[in-house]
Every structure is written in C-alpha cells, then in structure tokens.
Amino acid sequence: MAHVAVGFLTVALLAVVLAGPIWFLLLFLIPAGVSYAVARYRTVADRDTVTARTLFGKQTVRWEDIHGLRFGRQAWAVARRRDGSELTLPGVTFATLPVLTAASGGRVPNPYE
DSSP: OHHHHHHHHHHHHHHHHHHSOGGGGGGGHHHHHHHHHHHHOEEEEOSSEEEEEOSSOEEEEEGGGEEEEEOOSSSSEEEEETTSOEEEETTOOGGGHHHHHHHTTTSSOOTTO
C-alpha cells in the first residue's frame, strides 16, 4: 500500500520535472529512495529469533535475549534487551501484535486475548 503513495508522489513530480530543466529529472530519486526504504524496513520473526531490517543493515536477536516490548511515541515497537539496549522493530505496531505472537510461537503475549 505504501508503494501506491510513492506512485502518487512520482506522478505529482511529473509536473515539476516536465516544466523545468533537464536536471529536474534528479527529483525522481526522491520516490525511488522512498520506495527502497519501504521495501527494506521490516521485522521478520520466527520461533527462535527476531530480525529487524533497517535501511542499510539488519540485526538478529534471540527471543531469550529480549526482556519485553514497549510502545512509546514512535510508531513501531521497541524491544528492550536484557543487556539494557533497545532494538526498534520496524512495522510492528500494537495492532500487529497478534501476528507477532503467532510468529514467535507464543513468546510475545497477545494483548487481545
């Protein structure tokens, strides 16, 4: 769904690009970068580990190393690790916790039950 918004941004930029000089074609790098970010940011979870992918890297953590999850002012959940550090889980919101519960084999409690 986010790629649809990127498509609308690209169409909106067409008016600026076609009306301006040739170097305005560089403006198309903006929707290309946003589309790349949409494709990269995600959280992949299974019974043993959770992997948070960011724009330029990824970090995998075992469920045993996670003390809990919190939701603050950010849109995404933050995993608090046992060593005190934190890991942002892209794409994990309070509404998607049941999906994370199923993927983790019940290690994350479902708040809706």
